[in-house]
Amino acid sequence: MSVEPRFRGETTALIDAPAASVFDLLTDVSRLPEWNSCIDRVLEQPASLQEGAEWLVVIHVPHLPKWKSRSTCQHIDRDALRFVYKSTSEDRNPSFIDWFWEVTDRGGRAEVTVRWHGYPLTLFRQKVAAPLRSRQLEREVRASLDALTSCVRSTVA
Numbered sequence: 001m002s003v004e005p006r007f008r009g010e011t012t013a014l015i016d017a018p019a020a021s022v023f024d025l026l027t028d029v030s031r032l033p034e035w036n037s038c039i040d041r042v043l044e045q046p047a048s049l050q051e052g053a054e055w056l057v058v059i060h061v062p063h064l065p066k067w068k069s070r071s072t073c074q075h076i077d078r079d080a081l082r083f084v085y086k087s088t089s090e091d092r093n094p095s096f097i098d099w100f101w102e103v104t105d106r107g108g109r110a111e112v113t114v115r116w117h118g119y120p121l122t123l124f125r126q127k128v129a130a131p132l133r134s135r136q137l138e139r140e141v142r143a144s145l146d147a148l149t150s151c152v153r154s155t156v157a
Contacts, residue, residue, distance in 0.1 A: 003119060003121075005098075005117035005118055005119055006118055006119065006120050006126060006130055007117075007118040007120075007130055007131075007133075007134040008115065008116060008117045008118065009115070009116050009134070009137055009138055009141065010113065010114070010115040010116075011113075011114060011138075011141050011142055011145060012111060012112065012113045012114075013111075013112050013142075013145035013146070013148070013149060014106065014109055014110070014111050014112075015109060015110045015111075015112060015145075015148065015149045015152055016109050016149075016153070017109070017110055017149075017152045017153060018105075018108065018110065019081055019103045019104060019105040019106075019109075019110040019111075020081070020103075021110075021152060021155065022103050022110040022112060022148070022152050023078070023081045023083070023103045023110075025148065025151060025152050025155060026083070026101060026103070026112070026148060027049050027076065027083055029042060029045040029046065029049065029055045030042055030045055031151075032057060033057075034147075034151050035144055035147040035148040035150075035151040036140075036144045036147070037140075037143060037144070037147065038059055038060060038061050038140050038144075039057045039058070039059060039060075040057070040058040040059065040060040040066060041057065041058050042055065042056070042057050043056040043057060043058060043068065044056040046073075049073055049076055050073060050076060051073055051074065051075060051076060052072065052073060053072070053073045054070060054071065054072050054073075055070070055071050056068060056069070056070050056071075056090070057069050057071070061136060061140070067089050067090070067091070068089065068090035069087050069088065069089055069090065070087065070088055070089075070090055071085045071086065071087040071088075071099075072085060072086050072087075073085050074086055074098070080102075081102065081103035081104070081105075082100075082101065082102050082103075083100075083101040083102075084098065084099065084100050084101070085098075085099050086098050086099070087099060093121075093122055093125065094121045094122070095118075095119060095120045095121045095122060095125045095129075095130075096118075096119050096121075097116050097117065097118045097119070098116065098117045098119070099114065099115075099116050100114065100115040100116070100117075101113070101114050102114075110152075112145060112148070114141055114145070116137060116141070118130055118133065118134060118137075
């Protein structure tokens with residue numbers, strides 16, 4: 001029996017840069033804090049990003065305490081420009097979020113689509129954290145895509 005996500009979201013952005021360059025930037029774990037303002041810093045990163053690779057970051061959402069989040073690459077396809085990973089807090093809570101990234105070439109521009117499926121598995125996460133985090137993620141992901149746009153422009157230029 002599979003568990004259905006308790007919350008989900010999706011957003012898309014069109015970036016004036018080659019799709020492969022955008023994909024390379026978003027899969028460079030060391031550069032996550034450059035375009036994701038909620039990632040305070042990267043504590044651990046893999047030598048190469050492949051299925052099963054893990055990385056650890058410090059998340060800092062405004063008005064909330066910082067926490068450590070561990071992500072595990074579930075799938076990466078550099079040819080199709082698709083990337084899937086699972087993130088969970090380091091506090092041993094079984095709750096997690098699956099992240100799906102896809103970059104599509106739109107005539108020399110990159111269309112970036114990100115989807116997330118949240119699985120709050122404890123009562124506190126279901127009743128309190130998930131509703132709050134779901135609303136926050138809508139704003140945070142949009143802001144991250146805007147920052148990714150600026151970051152990739154400075155990288156490609």
